[in-house]
Amino acid sequence: MDVDKHADELASALGVDKEEVKEDLENLLQYSVPIDEAKQSVRRKHGGGGGGGDATPESLDVADLTTEHDNVTVTVRVLTKGTRSIRYQGEDITIREGEFADETGTVSYTAWQEFGFEPGDSITVGNAGVREWEGHPELNLGDSTSVALESDEVEVPYGIGGERDLIDLEPGDRGRTVEVNVVEVEERTIDGRDGETEILSGVIGDETGRLPFTDWDPHPEIETGESVRLADVYVREYRGAPSVNVSEFSTVEALDAPVTVTDSAPSMSIGDAVTAGGLFDVALSGNVIEVRDGSGLIERCPECNRAIQNGECRSHGDVEGVDDLRTKAILDDGTGTCTVILGRELTESIYGGDLDDARDAAREAMDREVVAEDIAAELVGDAYRARGSLSVDEYGANLNADAFEPVDEDPETAARDLLAELGVGA
Numbered sequence: 001m002d003v004d005k006h007a008d009e010l011a012s013a014l015g016v017d018k019e020e021v022k023e024d025l026e027n028l029l030q031y032s033v034p035i036d037e038a039k040q041s042v043r044r045k046h047g048g049g050g051g052g053g054d055a056t057p058e059s060l061d062v063a064d065l066t067t068e069h070d071n072v073t074v075t076v077r078v079l080t081k082g083t084r085s086i087r088y089q090g091e092d093i094t095i096r097e098g099e100f101a102d103e104t105g106t107v108s109y110t111a112w113q114e115f116g117f118e119p120g121d122s123i124t125v126g127n128a129g130v131r132e133w134e135g136h137p138e139l140n141l142g143d144s145t146s147v148a149l150e151s152d153e154v155e156v157p158y159g160i161g162g163e164r165d166l167i168d169l170e171p172g173d174r175g176r177t178v179e180v181n182v183v184e185v186e187e188r189t190i191d192g193r194d195g196e197t198e199i200l201s202g203v204i205g206d207e208t209g210r211l212p213f214t215d216w217d218p219h220p221e222i223e224t225g226e227s228v229r230l231a232d233v234y235v236r237e238y239r240g241a242p243s244v245n246v247s248e249f250s251t252v253e254a255l256d257a258p259v260t261v262t263d264s265a266p267s268m269s270i271g272d273a274v275t276a277g278g279l280f281d282v283a284l285s286g287n288v289i290e291v292r293d294g295s296g297l298i299e300r301c302p303e304c305n306r307a308i309q310n311g312e313c314r315s316h317g318d319v320e321g322v323d324d325l326r327t328k329a330i331l332d333d334g335t336g337t338c339t340v341i342l343g344r345e346l347t348e349s350i351y352g353g354d355l356d357d358a359r360d361a362a363r364e365a366m367d368r369e370v371v372a373e374d375i376a377a378e379l380v381g382d383a384y385r386a387r388g389s390l391s392v393d394e395y396g397a398n399l400n401a402d403a404f405e406p407v408d409e410d411p412e413t414a415a416r417d418l419l420a421e422l423g424v425g426a
């Protein structure tokens with residue numbers, strides 16, 4: 001992560017010394033505070049938390065808010081409100097975040113104390129600070145901010161409340177409510193900020209899609225196969241895809257009517273999918289143009305399960321490798337390419353044999369590469385559809401496939417090919 005760049009940005013937004021900001025940021029990052037929260041905290045430390053300033057706040061429409069304003073007064077409707085705990089300098093702080101709106105636009109806010117407003121309320125917020133948040137103005141409600149309930153409703157052309165379908169969630173969303181089915185869940189122990197902590201992680205789904213989730217304060221209602229309403233959750237980015245976070249402030253309620261989970265994944269071009277930066281569940285189609293090294297009969301480290309070469313693991317040195325089957329196929333649809341990774345089961349079905357068959361073939365040929373060659377002969381040049389989780393990083397775009405099948409050739413093309421073959425022409 002480029003701390004320098006973030007420090008630069010913050011320092012100029014706050015008008016303070018860059019080195020000081022950088023030091024504060026590094027200090028927080030060292031405690032694994034996510035960068036967004038670290039920036040928020042540093043911003044607050046340097047006066048971003050509470051309106052501040054002596055100037056009389058200007059009364060403005062939301063559309064007219066800019067980061068040039070110091071403190072302002074707005075009359076708005078509360079669209080959403082999320083609650084989250086962040087740690088700053090060893091102290092847990094509960095913050096509220098969400099969106100306000102008037103008829104001219106929406107603006108996000110962070111409140112450093114509980115002002116008592118709820119989604120749907122019409123309020124006048126006096127002396128709120130304005131800070132830049134990812135290129136947009138954001139309101140900061142702190143010690144010197146006042147909030148007054150209005151009796152006249154502020155009419156807004158936006159939906160009120162955080163109810164969303166999974167497909168509409170984006171990293172950075174706060175105060176969201178979803179109704180989902182728990183597709184899978186497991187208990188995990190992590191080394192959290194308070195030492196060892198039990199959490200739940202897994203996959204949730206609705207009629208629009210599936211997403212990974214983490215419950216930082218395990219709720220007993222979250223069980224595989226159960227349908228639940230998760231109120232006040234926030235969304236983070238995990239490997240480029242949105243991930244739903246359930247916290248101690250979330251409300252989890254079992255639903256009587258089961259939520260149906262979609263069977264299909266969104267289908268898109270490889271170029272668009274790679275540009276999106278990562279997708280939890282996506283279907284990509286294209287031609288296999290190459291089967292990469294590290295395919296076929298491979299060996300894994302018995303300690304860490306990573307693929308190894310010549311009996312040597314990068315982390316564990318000389319080890320007794322464990323045989324496995326894997327395929328890394330490059331899929332190309334004209335808009336882009338990605339490497340589709342097929343595990344043992346999918347590789348076996350392409351190879352037409354299991355691990356023992358592969359070992360036998362390698363022994364007979366006295367060459368383990370024959371397995372990869374057979375797989376390449378089967379795949380290269382043909383069209384396939386792969387479904388799974390796409391991650392995009394400095395090593396490229398990789399799709400970990402759950403499903404991989406040949407795409408039926410378009411009947412018209414097939415007919416034309418046949419005619420051509422018969423010399424009839426088309």
Ligand SMILES: [Zn+2]
Nearest residue numbers: 301304313316
């Ligand atoms: Zn290893």
